[in-house]
Amino acid sequence: MKTRTIKKDKVSIITLGCSKNLVDSEVMSGQLRANDIDVVHENKKLDHNIVIVNTCGFIDKAKDESIQTILEQVELKKRGRLEKVYVTGCLSERYKANLENEIPEVDAYFGTMELPLILKQFDADYKAELVGERLLSTPRHYAYMKISEGCNRTCSFCAIPLMRGKHVSRSQEELVAEAKRLVKSGVKEIMLIAQELTYYGLDIYRKRALPDLLNALANIEGLHWIRLHYAYPSKFPLEIIDVMKERENICNYLDMPLQHASNKMLQAMKRQITREEMEELIGEIRNRIPEICLRTTLIAGFPGEDLSDIEELKTFLRKMRFDRVGVFTYSHEDDTSAFTLPDLLTQEEKEERAQEIMDVQQDISYEKNLEKIGRTFKVLIDRKEAGRYLGRTEMDSVEVDNEVIISSKKLLPVGEFVNVKITRAFDHDLEGEVV
Known part of the structure; x- marks a missing residue:
C-alpha cells in the first residue's frame, strides 16, 4: 500500500498591469510569508502548486493579457500541474460575475480590497501589524x-x-x-x-x-x-x-x-x-x-x-x-x-x-x-546583461525611460552609484564610460 505524502503549499503570484498592482502583490506576499506560507513572485522554477493571478483591467490590451494568463493557469490546473488558481485585482473587481460565468474553473475570484478573504483560502489571518511591510x-x-x-x-x-x-x-x-x-x-x-x-x-x-x-x-x-x-x-x-x-x-x-x-x-x-x-x-x-x-x-x-x-x-x-x-x-x-x-x-x-x-x-x-554627450552623470546600476552594465540617471525611471549602457572591465556592483561620462546617444538610450 502506497503512503501519500502531504506536500506543503507553495504559491506563485503573477502580477499584470501597473506598479500599483506590483505593490499589492508584494503586500500579499508579505502577509502570506508572515503566515508561514511559501510564496514566490512569478516563480520560474515552476515547483508551486497554487497560483494567484493579480489582474489588470485598465484598457482592452491589459484585459486581454489578464484573461489569457488566467486561461493558461486554468489549463495547467486541468493537466494536473496546479491544484488551485485564484484571481484578484482590477479585472476581477470589475467583472467578477462575468469571469465566474466564463471561466468557472478558477477556484475563487477576489476584488482589489479583499486580501483578508484571499488569506482565508490558506487558513491564514490578515496581520494588521504588518501594514507597510512587503516582500x-x-x-x-x-x-x-x-x-x-x-x-x-x-x-x-x-x-x-x-x-x-x-x-x-x-x-x-x-x-x-x-x-x-x-x-x-x-x-x-x-x-x-x-x-x-x-x-x-x-x-x-x-x-x-x-x-x-x-x-x-x-x-x-x-x-x-x-x-x-x-x-x-x-x-x-x-x-x-x-x-x-x-x-x-x-x-x-x-x-x-x-x-x-x-x-x-x-x-x-x-x-x-x-x-x-x-x-x-x-x-x-x-x-x-x-x-x-x-x-x-x-x-x-x-x-x-x-x-x-x-x-x-x-x-x-x-x-x-x-x-x-x-x-x-x-x-x-x-x-x-x-x-x-x-x-x-x-x-x-x-x-x-x-x-x-x-x-x-x-x-x-x-x-x-x-546634448548629453560629453557630460557626466550619476548613474544607478540596475543590472548586468550580455557583458554590459545597464543603469539609470535621476532623469530615468524603471522600465519606462532611458537606460545608460556601460562597458566596464571593472566590477560595477548592482545597486551602487557610479559617475558615467556619456559618449554616445541613441533615440531612447545613452552609452557611456565610468569616470
Whole structure:
C-alpha cells in the first residue's frame, strides 16, 4: 500500500498591469510569508502548486493579457500541474460575475480590497501589524511606494475609480515608517506612486500634503533618490517643485500625464485644464527647475478626435519638448462617461495616430540625448546583461525611460552609484564610460 505524502503549499503570484498592482502583490506576499506560507513572485522554477493571478483591467490590451494568463493557469490546473488558481485585482473587481460565468474553473475570484478573504483560502489571518511591510519583487536597491489608493477625478475615459474606489491617503507616519524599513533592507530609490499624487492629504489633512510628505521622506538617511509618478496637472501645487529644488535626494523628475493638447479633446476627456494652462504650468515648473525631466503620457484616438487634433498635439510636443513621452490608444471602457460617445476609429487607425505622435517625440528624444554627450552623470546600476552594465540617471525611471549602457572591465556592483561620462546617444538610450 502506497503512503501519500502531504506536500506543503507553495504559491506563485503573477502580477499584470501597473506598479500599483506590483505593490499589492508584494503586500500579499508579505502577509502570506508572515503566515508561514511559501510564496514566490512569478516563480520560474515552476515547483508551486497554487497560483494567484493579480489582474489588470485598465484598457482592452491589459484585459486581454489578464484573461489569457488566467486561461493558461486554468489549463495547467486541468493537466494536473496546479491544484488551485485564484484571481484578484482590477479585472476581477470589475467583472467578477462575468469571469465566474466564463471561466468557472478558477477556484475563487477576489476584488482589489479583499486580501483578508484571499488569506482565508490558506487558513491564514490578515496581520494588521504588518501594514507597510512587503516582500519585494524588485531588485533590492529600488522599490515602489503607494501613498494612496483610489481616485476622485472624473476623467471621462478612465475606469480606475470603478475598480479602486475613492481617494484614500495613507498617513505620513505610516509612509515614513515604511520608507525607513525599505532603506534598512537596502533600498536606495523609492518611487512614489498613486492614482493621483497631488491629491495626497486632502482627505485626512484637509490640505494638499505632498510637500510635507516629501520633506519627511527626504530626511531619511540612506534614501538617495525619491521619484514622483502620476501627478495631475489641474490645480498642481507648485510647492512640490520648491521642495524638489531644495532637497538633493528628490529627483528632478516629474511624471505628469496630460493625455492630450487639443482643448476640444481635453474638454471631452474632462481633464479640467486647457492647453494654455498646461503650457503656463510647464513654463513655471521649468522656470523654477530648468534642468527638470518631465515625462507625460498621451491618448490617441479618443472619440471625436480628428486629424487636426493630432496636428495640434504634435505642435504642442515640438513646443514643450518633453524628455519622456508614452502614448496609449484609446480604449472604450464600460460605465465611463466616454462610453456613451461613438468609438468610430479602428484599432489600426488609433495605432497609426499613436505612431505619428511617437515619431515626433523620437526626434525630440534623440536631440535631447545628443546634448548629453560629453557630460557626466550619476548613474544607478540596475543590472548586468550580455557583458554590459545597464543603469539609470535621476532623469530615468524603471522600465519606462532611458537606460545608460556601460562597458566596464571593472566590477560595477548592482545597486551602487557610479559617475558615467556619456559618449554616445541613441533615440531612447545613452552609452557611456565610468569616470
